[in-house]
Amino acid sequence: MFWQHFRKSVIVSSSLIVVLCLFLVVMNYSEKPYFLLQPMLGQSFSRTWMFSRAPHKAFRPHYGYLSVPSQKPLKLHCEVCSIVSSSGQMLDREAGPDIDQSSCIWRMNNAPTRGFERDVGHRTDLRVVSHTSVPLLIQKPQHFFGQGNETVYVVWGPFRNMRQDGKGIVYNMLKQAVENYPHARIYVTTEERMNYCDTVFKKETGKDRIQSGSYLSTGWFTLILAMDMCKEIRVYGMINDTYCKSESFRKVPYHYYEAGSRDECAEYLLHESAPYGGHRFITEKAVFAKWAKSHPIKFLSPEWQLS
Template sequence: QGWKSLIVTTLIVAVSLFVVVVNLSEKPYFLLQPVFGQSLSGHLFKPPYRADKPHPGYLSIPKQEPLKLHCELCSVVSSSGQMLGQGLGAEIDRSPCIWRMNNALTRGFEADVGRRTTLRVVSHTSVPLILQKPQYFLGQSNDTVYDGKGIVYNMLKQAAENYPHARIYVTTEERMNHCDTVFKKETGKDRIQSGSYLSTGWFTLILAMDMCKEIHVYGMINDTYCKSDGYRKVPYHYYEAGSRDECAEYVMHESAPYGGHRFITEKSVFAKWAKTHPIKFFNPPWQLS
């Protein structure tokens, strides 16, 4: 009952939280220092890949050590229903680093999404879902990285103590402000004034561009997909059968006056980044002009 009360309070107090699940049984990778404060068309997403330079934007719990992670190739697997029925699991599992988001399950969906997870990014609203199945998400097969502050921080610190194979990191306030700044520079809109929340996908792509030399994104639709003729109607999450339609969810969030994710706007920014950074989109493929 104590955990339940903490979880409820978390949703009220937490500002932003991410869970990164790292499988330490694989080859270790090292995160490299990004170049801050430069134009988006310049070196912001082209960091020098130096294995001796840790990332200052993510600090471990409880030791407050910076995260070190670098992957030659990262496969970012979307939680979208676009993953269903495509049989890409084996291809994804061949990737050196496999990133997933929030509480996206692999069990029961291996043929389409793969079995392996190298790293997982989780928003603060999904942390209670992760902690409902700690053995699955925090067990020895999935050593984990988390971030949070206040009550959330204490919850994750306790989780780290209960699952010593997990690695947990908190996103610094400076890093969160940096992600807000990127959104404003790319869209011309202040995130807070426009009443929006950055999606987990937004933070994941920025994180990946710091840590990955090449990025393959699976199951993410582009900004015009929902307006195309005969688009594929799929559930918002592949692991939630019968859940709300993905495009309906996107349109609802894009037009929400306050508290919505700007999924469509974010996808247009991702397309721009892909022109200057080695990012490729699969299932469905993106046509980048």
């Protein structure tokens, strides 16, 4: 009798262990956000555990992005990154529920979610921010940096604005924000990383960025960052380099949250032909299409047909 009970206990225990292991393996490879498991496993179940699976590069520090003001490298890895464009293409696509299913949701600059959740989703895990957009964030510090906001901010900009000797105007703003909101997680690109992004532009286009009078876009910095940190990338609302000349051309505002603002394609064409100070949006999109052939990148809403 004792051995029968003992065998049953062993079988039940083994079955529970197998089920639990399968559950953890499935969830660790799932695209579902980690916080869906917290009600069952408690607060100790963290995002760090979800993305610590070896041998992938989960633990590799990204030294091109340093925290303000402690100068610690960014440590972040995501299974599926949904990068949400600020384009008016996001309007009326109802992509929000799909975006919300991703492990990490990235946005750019000060693009809002409130009032646009159906199209752009709710959560924001990371924002890539241009040095020129930092003042827009500072205008609403409680919203962007206040307690309970777990968003990671990665701010890019030229050395003159990001220098840390007291003369960097933008860096000073960010440092003050961290002093006012100690929980804020703000990182800035190093000068070496900025130079690297310029080098990539020249390698891919054959043009020197400075000599050609170009400024890299926030989208450029976002894609380069994502290729380092995301196992899979889904980009929403970004048009390809031929879209504005296609029959399916859709006239939309440059930003989805600026109704009645300048037309997106008109803005792109203006920048592409500007002799100085323009973002080469169309050129960049052609490079992104090239990257998508060798990286797990998908472009959605509208979907890109890669040749």
